[in-house]
Amino acid sequence: MKMLTNSFKGTFIPPPFKNPFLFSAILAPFHSDSDSASHHRPQSVFDKITNLDDALQLFDQMTQRQPLPSVVKFTQLLQAVTKMQHYSSSIHLFKQMAAIRAPVDVYTTAIAIKCCCQMSCTSEGFAIVAYGFKRGIVPNVITFSTLLNGLILEDKILEAEGLFKKLIKEKLCEPNVVMYSTMIKGLCKVSINETAIALLRLMDERGCKPNVMTYSTIIDSLCKDEMVDDALKLFNEMVLHKGILPNVVTYTSLIRGLCISGRWDDASKMLREMEDERISPNVITYNILVDALCKEGMAEDAEVVLNIMVDRGKLPNLVTYNSLIDGFCLLGDMRKAKEVFDLMKIRGHVPDVVTYSSLLNGYCKKSMIDEALHLFHEITDKGIKPNVVTYNTMLHGLFHVGWCKDAHELFNEMRAHNQIPPNAYTYRIVLEGLCNNHQVDEALSLFRLMGENKHDLDIVLYNILIDGASKCGKPDISMVLFNELSTKGLHPDVWTYNVMIGCFCREGVVREAKRLFLQMEEKGCQPDCVTYNVFLRGLLKNGQHDTIKMMLEEMDAKSFKIDASTCSMLLDRISSTSLDDSLLKLIDYHAFDIRASTMEVSLGVCIKISTETPRYLTGKSPTLNGRWADASKMLKEMEDKGISPNVLTYTILVDALCKEGKAEDAEVVLNIMVDRGKLPNLVTYNSLILTSSVCEVT
DNA sequence: GTAGGGTTAG
Numbered sequence: 207m208k209m210l211t212n213s214f215k216g217t218f219i220p221p222p223f224k225n226p227f228l229f230s231a232i233l234a235p236f237h238s239d240s241d242s243a244s245h246h247r248p249q250s251v252f253d254k255i256t257n258l259d260d261a262l263q264l265f266d267q268m269t270q271r272q273p274l275p276s277v278v279k280f281t282q283l284l285q286a287v288t289k290m291q292h293y294s295s296s297i298h299l300f301k302q303m304a305a306i307r308a309p310v311d312v313y314t315t316a317i318a319i320k321c322c323c324q325m326s327c328t329s330e331g332f333a334i335v336a337y338g339f340k341r342g343i344v345p346n347v348i349t350f351s352t353l354l355n356g357l358i359l360e361d362k363i364l365e366a367e368g369l370f371k372k373l374i375k376e377k378l379c380e381p382n383v384v385m386y387s388t389m390i391k392g393l394c395k396v397s398i399n400e401t402a403i404a405l406l407r408l409m410d411e412r413g414c415k416p417n418v419m420t421y422s423t424i425i426d427s428l429c430k431d432e433m434v435d436d437a438l439k440l441f442n443e444m445v446l447h448k449g450i451l452p453n454v455v456t457y458t459s460l461i462r463g464l465c466i467s468g469r470w471d472d473a474s475k476m477l478r479e480m481e482d483e484r485i486s487p488n489v490i491t492y493n494i495l496v497d498a499l500c501k502e503g504m505a506e507d508a509e510v511v512l513n514i515m516v517d518r519g520k521l522p523n524l525v526t527y528n529s530l531i532d533g534f535c536l537l538g539d540m541r542k543a544k545e546v547f548d549l550m551k552i553r554g555h556v557p558d559v560v561t562y563s564s565l566l567n568g569y570c571k572k573s574m575i576d577e578a579l580h581l582f583h584e585i586t587d588k589g590i591k592p593n594v595v596t597y598n599t600m601l602h603g604l605f606h607v608g609w610c611k612d613a614h615e616l617f618n619e620m621r622a623h624n625q626i627p628p629n630a631y632t633y634r635i636v637l638e639g640l641c642n643n644h645q646v647d648e649a650l651s652l653f654r655l656m657g658e659n660k661h662d663l664d665i666v667l668y669n670i671l672i673d674g675a676s677k678c679g680k681p682d683i684s685m686v687l688f689n690e691l692s693t694k695g696l697h698p699d700v701w702t703y704n705v706m707i708g709c710f711c712r713e714g715v716v717r718e719a720k721r722l723f724l725q726m727e728e729k730g731c732q733p734d735c736v737t738y739n740v741f742l743r744g745l746l747k748n749g750q751h752d753t754i755k756m757m758l759e760e761m762d763a764k765s766f767k768i769d770a771s772t773c774s775m776l777l778d779r780i781s782s783t784s785l786d787d788s789l790l791k792l793i794d795y796h797a798f799d800i801r802a803s804t805m806e807v808s809l810g811v812c813i814k815i816s817t818e819t820p821r822y823l824t825g826k827s828p829t830l831n832g833r834w835a836d837a838s839k840m841l842k843e844m845e846d847k848g849i850s851p852n853v854l855t856y857t858i859l860v861d862a863l864c865k866e867g868k869a870e871d872a873e874v875v876l877n878i879m880v881d882r883g884k885l886p887n888l889v890t891y892n893s894l895i896l897t898s899s900v901c902e903v904t
Numbered sequence: 905g906t907a908g909g910g911t912t913a914g
Binding site: 563 | 906907908909911913914
């Protein structure tokens with residue numbers, strides 16, 4: 207709080223009113239003793255205050271009046287300042303009121319407490335309660351709800367729960383629907399949805415009826431945790447059993463939940479349903495659709511949504527444009543991204559750090575490093591403060607093109623200024639960047655330095671290093687790191703095991719890989735699809751064919767799919783007759799979705815460099831479904847980098863084209879690969895044959 | 905006459 211007050215320690219020199227008309231309007235009630243004209247006034251003249259300077263000057267006038275204006279006038283002024291979100295000013299005014307013994311009551315203190323809470327200083331809010339006590343102000347359910355909300359905003363859920371229980375136990379106030387809803391929000395914030403629902407039941411039992419906000423809070427939380435079906439169940443209960451009408455927020459949460467679960471049809475049904483109920487989607491609803499479509503690589507569809515919203519009179523805002531720009535950047539379509547960028551400026555929106563970070567990401571992704579660096583400097587020139595995401599994006603871009611020295615300098619700049627401290631992602635990007643550029647030793651020494659600085663040494667960083675060391679031919683480092691996990695109190699996760707199994711297989715120590723494979727299950731870490739694929743490739747590579755059949759059967763039982771490179775290896779071994787071709791039956795070609803996830807794995811090198819970049823930052827995996835333009839660009843990019851496509855690369859293209867019904871194009875690719883001296887293999891022909899036979903039947 | 909809770913972006 208000292209910090210807050212310090213910024214105000216100078217004397218108050220009220221600036222001239224920006225709006226003289228407003229000045230007289232506000233002062234009018236104080237000049238006349240008669241209130242006869244009061245019913246012609248709007249509800250409160252304080253509503254008319256639109257800027258802080260006017261409010262501060264008015265406050266100054268009020269404090270000089272004799273006698274002082276009523277507590278209500280002061281409270282209204284304080285509320286006006288608070289509504290403008292000038293929380294620190296509100297607190298300052300409240301303190302001035304206290305200093306001059308201006309009247310305060312339970313309403314005034316509630317506003318001041320809210321301001322403290324909004325500034326993440328809930329403890330100051332409690333101090334105000336104590337101050338109020340001294341002046342005979344008894345906190346009520348609103349005061350406590352505000353404090354409860356403050357603790358939740360600060361992520362102090364346990365303390366919030368403690369306060370909530372104390373209030374009930376000591377009968378300090380009777381919780382009402384707002385207080386219950388606030389506590390429910392806190393529980394939802396840490397994803398304890400079951401407890402939140404239990405509290406919903408409890409309040410009902412205690413005779414406090416939940417309302418649409420209470421339900422919406424839980425529905426939203428379930429949606430965020432991708433438990434949309436549970437959310438829909440609760441939605442039905444609310445509407446059908448409790449007769450509570452959903453509103454735009456309820457629908458918006460559900461639509462978002464359906465979108466993130468990829469349930470586009472259901473999302474559009476829900477949109478129709480809400481419109482049938484005559485609830486208009488608002489800007490947020492539309493923005494969610496725009497954003498979800500962009501994240502799925504459907505920026506063009508998102509643009510259609512944007513135009514629909516304009517048609518319906520809902521003006522897109524900064525968030526809308528930022529999502530769309532990001533969407534086109536993700537697609538690598540910088541021309542469209544720039545087009546939207548220009549459009550938003552024409553329509554009067556000022557691009558912010560998010561806008562610029564997206565564009566930066568787009569340039570980095572396309573290896574347009576000069577453009578990226580130019581933009582990076584332009585951001586500061588425009589007076590926009592780059593944030594940690596901006597820096598992370600730039601760092602990622604520099605590593606991606608192998609400019610390790612520049613990346614290192616930028617990283618040092620971040621650390622030196624301490625204005626923008628690196629976060630967990632920064633360290634991931636830097637360590638991974640160094641490893642990808644064969645600088646494992648640098649990565650390792652940086653990592654050790656971080657340990658001294660007591661940075662979060664999480665399992666993800668270990669995974670990056672273990673993998674990096676192994677891939678750079680330093681398996682001994684991988685082993686050391688893996689073995690020290692337990693001394694750091696860290697538990698290997700499925701990634702760690704996958705990386706280590708891959709490491710042992712690479713080194714030809716299949717026995718050790720197998721030991722880990724068995725160990726992970728014992729330790730409660732279930733092998734995933736990647737584990738099986740990695741291990742299977744290890745077995746194939748090292749000629750250990752005896753357990754392969756069993757592995758394939760296990761994968762089948764768990765519905766894990768074989769990825770492209772495993773499949774290719776397997777077929778290669780079968781065709782070279784060292785493996786029983788009855789195994790072919792175990793490879794389900796129809797289930798072999800080579801287009802999307804497999805493509806990522808097989809084109810690993812390229813994808814790592816480019817497509818994964820933005821998704822990596824958001825923690826989601828890329829989807830390349832139907833992104834032909836991108837695929838072809840990627841092919842060009844890899845050729846530009848001197849990486850020749852191999853049989854697998856071509857086969858993926860052939861298969862993807864076949865699955866899209868473009869068998870003729872696939873045949874062209876087949877001819878190209880032959881021309882370039884890459885011989886089509888069994889999978890290549892199978893893809894083509896499968897398509898032709900389907901065509902003939904239908 | 906004056907106070908509290910739920911939905912969107914990198």
